[in-house]
Amino acid sequence: AQSVTQLGSHVSVSEGALVLLRCNYSSSVPPYLFWYVQYPNQGLQLLLKYTSAATLVKGINGFEAEFKKSETSFHLTKPSAHMSDAAEYFCAVSAPYGGSQGNLIFGKGTKLSVKP
């Protein structure tokens, strides 16, 4: 079975500081992993995804994530936080379910605050 754990429901950083959002997964099949971002009162938008090519994945807005099989982790990082990065971030793992191959299991989310 597949599952996702995001450590820390709230993370606060100063503008210009490193952003690190943690995600650990469990998967009974080779995992495909995703990070989504949700700005206030909006739907989710894909930041980046790992689909078994390069283990270091670059996404939009300067974010990147590294797939580490030995640690079952897919942590999201950004070297320098910007005020516009304040949002909620969701990690997800692909989860074949019933008749569909395209389902995702989401973590509970991490709300990122950026202080001036």
Add this chain to the structure above:
Amino acid sequence: DVKVTQSSRYLVKRTGEKVFLECVQDMDHENMFWYRQDPGLGLRLIYFSYDVKMKEKGDIPEGYSVSREKKERFSLILESASTNQTSMYLCASSWESRRETQYFGPGTRLLVL
């Protein structure tokens, strides 16, 4: 650009009313999904569909039903709305593959009084 639209951004209904939430995607995606999002609980899958007229229950289907008569449209129905169905409802669509991105609509914030 993929576009997923939802019929309403905000909706206020009374307990016992029948509520329809509509979702339309313009990318010919096979898969469509309905989630509800509540603070601290993340996204929970209500129903999904991987083909026209096909539907499967997700993790929390009780109190909901769905309809997919055309490939681009997936409707969520609350047969008799209750206050515990007050939530944000998100629709998504994707191609049928484990590696494919799900594309989300803007969400409908439903308040049941």
